[in-house]
Amino acid sequence: AIEVCTAGGCIGLTAGESVKVLNNTQAPVRTNVRATVPTPPPAQEAQLATQQAGLLAQIKAPAPVVIEALPPVLPPVTSPDVFINNAAVLSYTGPDPDVGFLAFGGLINAPGGGVGVIVSGAGKLLQVDVPQQSGNSTFTSLSPATDTYGRYLAPTDPNFIGWGRWGAVVRNDNAPNSLATTTFSDFAYVTGRPTLGSTAVPTSGVGTYASVGGTSAVFRDSGSTFSVLGSFTSASLSINFFSTAVTASVNTSLGSFTLLGSMNPTNRTFSGTDNANAATSYSGFLIGPTGSSAGLTYSIPYTYVPPVGATIYTGFTTGTVGLVRTGIAP
Numbered sequence: 596a597i598e599v600c601t602a603g604g605c606i607g608l609t610a611g612e613s614v615k616v617l618n619n620t621q622a623p624v625r626t627n628v629r630a631t632v633p634t635p636p637p638a639q640e641a642q643l644a645t646q647q648a649g650l651l652a653q654i655k656a657p658a659p660v661v662i663e664a665l666p667p668v669l670p671p672v673t674s675p676d677v678f679i680n681n682a683a684v685l686s687y688t689g690p691d692p693d694v695g696f697l698a699f700g701g702l703i704n705a706p707g708g709g710v711g712v713i714v715s716g717a718g719k720l721l722q723v724d725v726p727q728q729s730g731n732s733t734f735t736s737l738s739p740a741t742d743t744y745g746r747y748l749a750p751t752d753p754n755f756i757g758w759g760r761w762g763a764v765v766r767n768d769n770a771p772n773s774l775a776t777t778t779f780s781d782f783a784y785v786t787g788r789p790t791l792g793s794t795a796v797p798t799s800g801v802g803t804y805a806s807v808g809g810t811s812a813v814f815r816d817s818g819s820t821f822s823v824l825g826s827f828t829s830a831s832l833s834i835n836f837f838s839t840a841v842t843a844s845v846n847t848s849l850g851s852f853t854l855l856g857s858m859n860p861t862n863r864t865f866s867g868t869d870n871a872n873a874a875t876s877y878s879g880f881l882i883g884p885t886g887s888s889a890g891l892t893y894s895i896p897y898t899y900v901p902p903v904g905a906t907i908y909t910g911f912t913t914g915t916v917g918l919v920r921t922g923i924a925p
Contacts, residue, residue, distance in 0.1 A: 604622030621807075685915065744757065745758050809916035841855070845891075852895055890916070895912040
């Protein structure tokens with residue numbers, strides 16, 4: 596796998612994908628622009644020493660070369676997988692049937708309750724365990740070689756945020772040798788350790804959060820027969836810890852919004868829905884002991900007009916975002 600990292604975070608890439616590194620403190624940003632590699636100039640014709648009279652006699656014989664044995668080939672350094680107990684995994688669960696399928700059991704969309712996740716040392720989601728009344732359900736990565744992902748901090752850090760898109764199969768622990776006949780793909784998630792029951796979370800002031808990365812925005816038409824991959828641009832979050840008022844802004848190449856909402860002070864989750872169009876919505880949760888990070892998922896109504904063709908598609912743009920608190924104003 597290929598991973599591009601800065602001090603602000605890492606993004607995993609597959610063949611054909613590109614990221615832009617803005618500076619050494621911001622996480623890399625996905626881009627549709629490909630790098631231009633110049634063609635090397637043609638090689639110059641070699642000149643023979645014998646073409647110049649007397650030059651050959653001036654050339655000294657080289658000293659003998661001692662060839663040392665090559666060092667043994669060492670395996671690449673890899674970090675072990677990390678199990679996070681009582682984690683949260685938030686996903687968009689709107690009209691798209693593939694994405695909504697992961698919502699079964701409920702807890703995967705309710706941060707703070709019995710969801711265990713396994714992530715790689717690089718922050719890639721590998722497995723999600725969701726307790727159910729009839730037994731646990733395990734979601735296991737379907738295509739680990741091609742899933743895209745990014746992270747902020749290492750998975751062992753309390754403020755770790757992971758986001759990405761993956762496909763998975765489902766197994767019920769009551770029938771461990773069987774897999775669900777239905778699988779899903781291209782599922783967007785954001786995960787981390789939710790902020791719960793902490794006295795270190797601010798109770799006053801307005802906290803501002805800026806995005807450190809997110810999944811590529813994906814547009815799907817209402818019938819889920821057509822989809823387009825777009826780019827995530829930026830997101831921001833403002834939380835009034837006293838009044839619990841929240842404002843979230845998300846910008847993508849396939850739609851944007853700025854929308855008011857509110858935070859639940861008990862479980863540190865937040866959400867917002869447009870009264871005029873309920874399809875415009877977001878939800879999220881605070882991450883870390885002091886709520887210094889956050890995860891967010893969004894849905895944006897959008898009309899896609901192809902550059903070629905007469906068909907116009909109406910549907911929704913979805914994705915997930917990781918954010919970090921940049922300050923608290925009085």
